[in-house]
Amino acid sequence: MQKREAAAFLANVSHETGGLVHIVEQNTANYPHYCDTTQPFGCPAGxxxxxxxxxxxxxxxxNYKAAGDALGIDLLNNPSLVQTNSAIAWKTGLWYWNTQNGPGTMTAHxxxxxxxxxxxxxxSINGRIECDGGNPAQVQSRVETYLRFTSALGVDPGGNLYC
Incomplete structure (x- = not known):
């Protein structure tokens, strides 16, 4: 089970970062879309x-607020720390994996x-953006990456590979 979960985490990380190439989202046109102004704490960093x-x-x-609160770091006012500090980056990734349902019904863990x-x-990571027909090519890419990791780790991938 531990190897299977490691493969799942690594596959999702690989997919999200373009094979561990990018630490930030590449589509800059999306940047202004991630401020939920209905939150009482707003978007103090911009x-x-x-x-x-x-x-x-x-x-x-x-998510920056919740991750920062959990890790004892002010990420709401300093979101760039996730980009510039590798320890914080990995802590937020593990925090999300282990504690957040995201758009799903359970954590990825x-x-x-x-x-x-x-x-x-x-x-749990991308919900309807990819699942339920949202972007089948992205789902397929994640699954193929997961299968490569399970093969490399010598573990059966289990069932329910697609969302």
């Missing part, structure tokens, strides 16, 4: 500062250890 960063591409002001399968990790 409405275009909460774009995807880190190995799991943390995005949205509310729970999906793997409770047998829901790799497809549910995709749902």
């Amino acid at each position: 409405t275009d500062q909460y774009y995807g960063r880190g190995p799991v591409q943390l995005s949205w002001n509310y 729970a999906a793997m250890v409770n047998g829901a399968g790799f497809g549910e990790t995709i749902r």
